[in-house]
Amino acid sequence: MSQPANSSAEVHAFPRRHGFNAFEQAKQELAAFKFSLFETVAADPLLRAGQCLNLIIVYASLVTIDKKTLQATPAYASNGRVFVRAGVRSHHTAVKARRLLEQHGYLIPVSRRNGITVYRIENPHHERVQMQIQELEECQREIKTEKMYAISRNPAWQIMPTLTVQGWQKMPTLKIVRMAIIARQGWQKVPTKVGRKCHQLP
Known part of the structure:
Protein backbone atom coordinates (compact mmCIF):
# COMPACT_ATOMS: atom_id res chain seq x y z
CA MET A 1 0.00 0.00 0.00
CA SER A 2 1.21 3.50 -0.70
CA GLN A 3 2.49 5.27 2.38
CA PRO A 4 3.28 8.99 2.78
CA ALA A 5 5.71 10.57 5.24
CA ASN A 6 3.89 11.98 8.24
CA SER A 7 4.77 15.00 10.37
CA SER A 8 7.50 13.16 12.27
CA ALA A 9 9.26 11.78 9.19
CA GLU A 10 7.85 8.33 9.91
CA VAL A 11 5.46 6.38 7.71
CA HIS A 12 1.96 5.03 8.25
CA ALA A 13 -0.53 3.38 5.94
CA PHE A 14 -2.80 5.92 4.31
CA PRO A 15 -5.54 5.27 1.71
CA ARG A 16 -4.90 7.15 -1.52
CA ARG A 17 -7.29 8.25 -4.19
CA HIS A 18 -7.41 6.26 -7.39
CA GLY A 19 -5.01 7.62 -9.98
CA PHE A 20 -3.27 10.00 -7.57
CA ASN A 21 0.53 10.09 -7.71
CA ALA A 22 1.51 8.69 -4.31
CA PHE A 23 5.14 9.70 -4.67
CA GLU A 24 4.28 13.33 -5.36
CA GLN A 25 1.90 13.43 -2.41
CA ALA A 26 4.57 11.98 -0.14
CA LYS A 27 7.00 14.69 -1.28
CA GLN A 28 4.42 17.39 -0.56
CA GLU A 29 3.83 16.01 2.92
CA LEU A 30 7.57 15.89 3.58
CA ALA A 31 7.92 19.51 2.43
CA ALA A 32 5.11 20.54 4.81
CA PHE A 33 6.82 18.65 7.62
CA LYS A 34 10.11 20.43 6.98
CA PHE A 35 8.45 23.86 6.98
CA SER A 36 6.75 23.07 10.29
CA LEU A 37 10.03 21.76 11.68
CA PHE A 38 11.92 24.94 10.77
CA GLU A 39 9.22 27.08 12.34
CA THR A 40 9.36 25.05 15.55
CA VAL A 41 13.15 25.03 15.86
CA ALA A 42 13.36 28.77 15.18
CA ALA A 43 10.91 29.58 17.97
CA ASP A 44 11.84 26.91 20.53
CA PRO A 45 13.38 28.73 23.54
CA LEU A 46 15.23 25.57 24.52
CA LEU A 47 17.35 25.85 21.36
CA ARG A 48 18.33 29.52 21.45
CA ALA A 49 21.73 28.83 22.96
CA GLY A 50 23.07 27.49 19.66
CA GLN A 51 22.69 27.85 15.90
CA CYS A 52 20.24 24.98 15.79
CA LEU A 53 18.12 26.32 12.95
CA ASN A 54 21.10 26.44 10.58
CA LEU A 55 21.98 22.86 11.41
CA ILE A 56 18.46 21.41 11.17
CA ILE A 57 17.97 23.04 7.76
CA VAL A 58 21.05 21.23 6.47
CA TYR A 59 20.02 17.87 7.91
CA ALA A 60 16.47 18.27 6.60
CA SER A 61 17.79 19.04 3.11
CA LEU A 62 19.35 15.58 3.11
CA VAL A 63 16.00 13.90 3.77
CA THR A 64 14.09 12.73 0.69
CA ILE A 65 11.33 10.26 -0.15
CA ASP A 66 12.29 6.74 -1.17
CA LYS A 67 10.43 5.97 -4.42
CA LYS A 68 9.99 2.28 -3.56
CA THR A 69 8.80 2.55 0.04
CA LEU A 70 7.51 6.16 0.00
CA GLN A 71 9.27 6.59 3.33
CA ALA A 72 11.36 9.55 4.42
CA THR A 73 15.05 8.69 4.26
CA PRO A 74 17.35 9.37 7.23
CA ALA A 75 19.89 12.20 7.21
CA TYR A 76 23.43 11.06 6.54
CA ALA A 77 26.44 13.33 5.96
CA SER A 78 29.92 13.96 7.28
CA ASN A 79 30.46 16.55 9.98
CA GLY A 80 32.48 18.72 7.61
CA ARG A 81 29.72 18.79 5.00
CA VAL A 82 27.04 19.63 7.54
CA PHE A 83 29.09 22.30 9.32
CA VAL A 84 30.13 24.06 6.10
CA ARG A 85 26.59 24.09 4.70
CA ALA A 86 25.22 25.37 7.99
CA GLY A 87 27.63 28.31 7.90
CA VAL A 88 28.55 27.99 11.57
CA ARG A 89 31.54 29.96 12.81
CA SER A 90 33.34 27.16 14.62
CA HIS A 91 33.39 23.42 15.12
CA HIS A 92 32.50 23.92 18.78
CA THR A 93 29.38 25.92 17.87
CA ALA A 94 28.24 23.24 15.43
CA VAL A 95 28.77 20.43 17.94
CA LYS A 96 26.85 22.37 20.60
CA ALA A 97 23.92 22.93 18.25
CA ARG A 98 23.79 19.28 17.24
CA ARG A 99 23.87 18.15 20.87
CA LEU A 100 20.95 20.45 21.66
CA LEU A 101 18.97 19.02 18.75
CA GLU A 102 19.72 15.50 19.92
CA GLN A 103 18.96 16.31 23.56
CA HIS A 104 15.52 17.71 22.74
CA GLY A 105 14.56 14.97 20.31
CA TYR A 106 14.83 16.73 16.95
CA LEU A 107 17.69 14.51 15.78
CA ILE A 108 17.31 10.82 16.62
CA PRO A 109 20.43 8.66 16.08
CA VAL A 110 19.38 5.45 14.34
CA SER A 111 22.69 3.93 13.23
CA ARG A 112 26.26 4.64 12.19
CA ARG A 113 27.64 4.36 8.68
CA ASN A 114 31.36 4.63 7.95
CA GLY A 115 31.85 6.25 11.33
CA ILE A 116 29.11 8.84 10.68
CA THR A 117 25.90 9.03 12.73
CA VAL A 118 22.70 8.55 10.75
CA TYR A 119 19.74 10.56 12.08
CA ARG A 120 15.98 10.40 11.82
CA ILE A 121 14.44 13.87 11.99
CA GLU A 122 11.50 14.52 14.31
CA ASN A 123 9.38 17.50 15.31
CA PRO A 124 8.42 16.50 18.86
CA HIS A 125 7.70 19.93 20.34
CA HIS A 126 5.48 21.49 17.68
CA GLU A 127 2.40 21.84 19.90
CA ARG A 128 4.35 23.19 22.89
CA VAL A 129 6.15 25.81 20.81
CA GLN A 130 2.95 26.88 19.05
CA MET A 131 1.27 27.41 22.42
CA GLN A 132 4.23 29.47 23.62
CA ILE A 133 4.13 31.58 20.47
CA GLN A 134 0.42 32.30 20.99
CA GLU A 135 1.01 33.21 24.65
CA LEU A 136 3.87 35.56 23.79
Whole structure:
Protein backbone atom coordinates (compact mmCIF):
# COMPACT_ATOMS: atom_id res chain seq x y z
CA MET A 1 0.00 0.00 0.00
CA SER A 2 1.21 3.50 -0.70
CA GLN A 3 2.49 5.27 2.38
CA PRO A 4 3.28 8.99 2.78
CA ALA A 5 5.71 10.57 5.24
CA ASN A 6 3.89 11.98 8.24
CA SER A 7 4.77 15.00 10.37
CA SER A 8 7.50 13.16 12.27
CA ALA A 9 9.26 11.78 9.19
CA GLU A 10 7.85 8.33 9.91
CA VAL A 11 5.46 6.38 7.71
CA HIS A 12 1.96 5.03 8.25
CA ALA A 13 -0.53 3.38 5.94
CA PHE A 14 -2.80 5.92 4.31
CA PRO A 15 -5.54 5.27 1.71
CA ARG A 16 -4.90 7.15 -1.52
CA ARG A 17 -7.29 8.25 -4.19
CA HIS A 18 -7.41 6.26 -7.39
CA GLY A 19 -5.01 7.62 -9.98
CA PHE A 20 -3.27 10.00 -7.57
CA ASN A 21 0.53 10.09 -7.71
CA ALA A 22 1.51 8.69 -4.31
CA PHE A 23 5.14 9.70 -4.67
CA GLU A 24 4.28 13.33 -5.36
CA GLN A 25 1.90 13.43 -2.41
CA ALA A 26 4.57 11.98 -0.14
CA LYS A 27 7.00 14.69 -1.28
CA GLN A 28 4.42 17.39 -0.56
CA GLU A 29 3.83 16.01 2.92
CA LEU A 30 7.57 15.89 3.58
CA ALA A 31 7.92 19.51 2.43
CA ALA A 32 5.11 20.54 4.81
CA PHE A 33 6.82 18.65 7.62
CA LYS A 34 10.11 20.43 6.98
CA PHE A 35 8.45 23.86 6.98
CA SER A 36 6.75 23.07 10.29
CA LEU A 37 10.03 21.76 11.68
CA PHE A 38 11.92 24.94 10.77
CA GLU A 39 9.22 27.08 12.34
CA THR A 40 9.36 25.05 15.55
CA VAL A 41 13.15 25.03 15.86
CA ALA A 42 13.36 28.77 15.18
CA ALA A 43 10.91 29.58 17.97
CA ASP A 44 11.84 26.91 20.53
CA PRO A 45 13.38 28.73 23.54
CA LEU A 46 15.23 25.57 24.52
CA LEU A 47 17.35 25.85 21.36
CA ARG A 48 18.33 29.52 21.45
CA ALA A 49 21.73 28.83 22.96
CA GLY A 50 23.07 27.49 19.66
CA GLN A 51 22.69 27.85 15.90
CA CYS A 52 20.24 24.98 15.79
CA LEU A 53 18.12 26.32 12.95
CA ASN A 54 21.10 26.44 10.58
CA LEU A 55 21.98 22.86 11.41
CA ILE A 56 18.46 21.41 11.17
CA ILE A 57 17.97 23.04 7.76
CA VAL A 58 21.05 21.23 6.47
CA TYR A 59 20.02 17.87 7.91
CA ALA A 60 16.47 18.27 6.60
CA SER A 61 17.79 19.04 3.11
CA LEU A 62 19.35 15.58 3.11
CA VAL A 63 16.00 13.90 3.77
CA THR A 64 14.09 12.73 0.69
CA ILE A 65 11.33 10.26 -0.15
CA ASP A 66 12.29 6.74 -1.17
CA LYS A 67 10.43 5.97 -4.42
CA LYS A 68 9.99 2.28 -3.56
CA THR A 69 8.80 2.55 0.04
CA LEU A 70 7.51 6.16 0.00
CA GLN A 71 9.27 6.59 3.33
CA ALA A 72 11.36 9.55 4.42
CA THR A 73 15.05 8.69 4.26
CA PRO A 74 17.35 9.37 7.23
CA ALA A 75 19.89 12.20 7.21
CA TYR A 76 23.43 11.06 6.54
CA ALA A 77 26.44 13.33 5.96
CA SER A 78 29.92 13.96 7.28
CA ASN A 79 30.46 16.55 9.98
CA GLY A 80 32.48 18.72 7.61
CA ARG A 81 29.72 18.79 5.00
CA VAL A 82 27.04 19.63 7.54
CA PHE A 83 29.09 22.30 9.32
CA VAL A 84 30.13 24.06 6.10
CA ARG A 85 26.59 24.09 4.70
CA ALA A 86 25.22 25.37 7.99
CA GLY A 87 27.63 28.31 7.90
CA VAL A 88 28.55 27.99 11.57
CA ARG A 89 31.54 29.96 12.81
CA SER A 90 33.34 27.16 14.62
CA HIS A 91 33.39 23.42 15.12
CA HIS A 92 32.50 23.92 18.78
CA THR A 93 29.38 25.92 17.87
CA ALA A 94 28.24 23.24 15.43
CA VAL A 95 28.77 20.43 17.94
CA LYS A 96 26.85 22.37 20.60
CA ALA A 97 23.92 22.93 18.25
CA ARG A 98 23.79 19.28 17.24
CA ARG A 99 23.87 18.15 20.87
CA LEU A 100 20.95 20.45 21.66
CA LEU A 101 18.97 19.02 18.75
CA GLU A 102 19.72 15.50 19.92
CA GLN A 103 18.96 16.31 23.56
CA HIS A 104 15.52 17.71 22.74
CA GLY A 105 14.56 14.97 20.31
CA TYR A 106 14.83 16.73 16.95
CA LEU A 107 17.69 14.51 15.78
CA ILE A 108 17.31 10.82 16.62
CA PRO A 109 20.43 8.66 16.08
CA VAL A 110 19.38 5.45 14.34
CA SER A 111 22.69 3.93 13.23
CA ARG A 112 26.26 4.64 12.19
CA ARG A 113 27.64 4.36 8.68
CA ASN A 114 31.36 4.63 7.95
CA GLY A 115 31.85 6.25 11.33
CA ILE A 116 29.11 8.84 10.68
CA THR A 117 25.90 9.03 12.73
CA VAL A 118 22.70 8.55 10.75
CA TYR A 119 19.74 10.56 12.08
CA ARG A 120 15.98 10.40 11.82
CA ILE A 121 14.44 13.87 11.99
CA GLU A 122 11.50 14.52 14.31
CA ASN A 123 9.38 17.50 15.31
CA PRO A 124 8.42 16.50 18.86
CA HIS A 125 7.70 19.93 20.34
CA HIS A 126 5.48 21.49 17.68
CA GLU A 127 2.40 21.84 19.90
CA ARG A 128 4.35 23.19 22.89
CA VAL A 129 6.15 25.81 20.81
CA GLN A 130 2.95 26.88 19.05
CA MET A 131 1.27 27.41 22.42
CA GLN A 132 4.23 29.47 23.62
CA ILE A 133 4.13 31.58 20.47
CA GLN A 134 0.42 32.30 20.99
CA GLU A 135 1.01 33.21 24.65
CA LEU A 136 3.87 35.56 23.79
CA GLU A 137 1.88 37.26 21.04
CA GLU A 138 -1.06 37.72 23.41
CA CYS A 139 1.29 39.10 26.06
CA GLN A 140 2.72 41.61 23.58
CA ARG A 141 -0.78 42.77 22.63
CA GLU A 142 -1.68 43.23 26.29
CA ILE A 143 1.51 45.21 27.00
CA LYS A 144 0.85 47.54 24.08
CA THR A 145 -2.77 47.98 25.12
CA GLU A 146 -1.68 48.90 28.64
CA LYS A 147 0.83 51.44 27.29
CA MET A 148 -1.81 53.04 25.11
CA TYR A 149 -4.17 53.20 28.09
CA ALA A 150 -1.47 54.81 30.27
CA ILE A 151 -0.83 57.42 27.59
CA SER A 152 -4.55 58.17 27.21
CA ARG A 153 -4.79 58.97 30.93
CA ASN A 154 -2.00 61.54 30.68
CA PRO A 155 -3.23 65.14 31.16
CA ALA A 156 -1.18 66.25 28.19
CA TRP A 157 -3.01 63.79 25.92
CA GLN A 158 -5.01 66.55 24.25
CA ILE A 159 -1.94 68.21 22.72
CA MET A 160 -0.57 64.96 21.27
CA PRO A 161 -1.17 64.18 17.58
CA THR A 162 -4.52 62.59 16.86
CA LEU A 163 -4.21 59.04 15.54
CA THR A 164 -6.67 56.23 14.95
CA VAL A 165 -6.47 53.05 17.05
CA GLN A 166 -4.96 51.28 14.04
CA GLY A 167 -2.34 54.02 13.81
CA TRP A 168 -1.26 53.56 17.42
CA GLN A 169 -1.08 49.77 17.03
CA LYS A 170 1.24 50.09 14.04
CA MET A 171 3.52 52.64 15.66
CA PRO A 172 6.77 51.31 17.24
CA THR A 173 6.54 51.09 21.02
CA LEU A 174 9.56 53.32 21.68
CA LYS A 175 8.08 56.05 19.50
CA ILE A 176 4.83 55.95 21.48
CA VAL A 177 6.78 56.19 24.74
CA ARG A 178 8.87 59.10 23.44
CA MET A 179 5.73 60.96 22.37
CA ALA A 180 4.28 60.46 25.83
CA ILE A 181 7.43 61.83 27.47
CA ILE A 182 7.36 64.83 25.13
CA ALA A 183 3.73 65.47 26.00
CA ARG A 184 4.47 65.33 29.73
CA GLN A 185 7.30 67.80 29.41
CA GLY A 186 5.29 70.27 27.38
CA TRP A 187 6.86 69.26 24.07
CA GLN A 188 10.34 70.11 25.31
CA LYS A 189 13.35 68.56 23.63
CA VAL A 190 13.73 64.88 24.48
CA PRO A 191 16.65 62.60 23.47
CA THR A 192 15.87 60.46 20.44
CA LYS A 193 17.01 57.26 22.13
CA VAL A 194 14.73 56.30 24.98
CA GLY A 195 16.11 53.83 27.53
CA ARG A 196 14.59 50.42 27.95
CA LYS A 197 13.18 51.39 31.36
CA CYS A 198 11.16 54.23 29.88
CA HIS A 199 8.30 51.91 29.03
CA GLN A 200 7.35 51.88 32.73
CA LEU A 201 5.46 55.13 32.80
CA PRO A 202 5.02 56.55 36.33
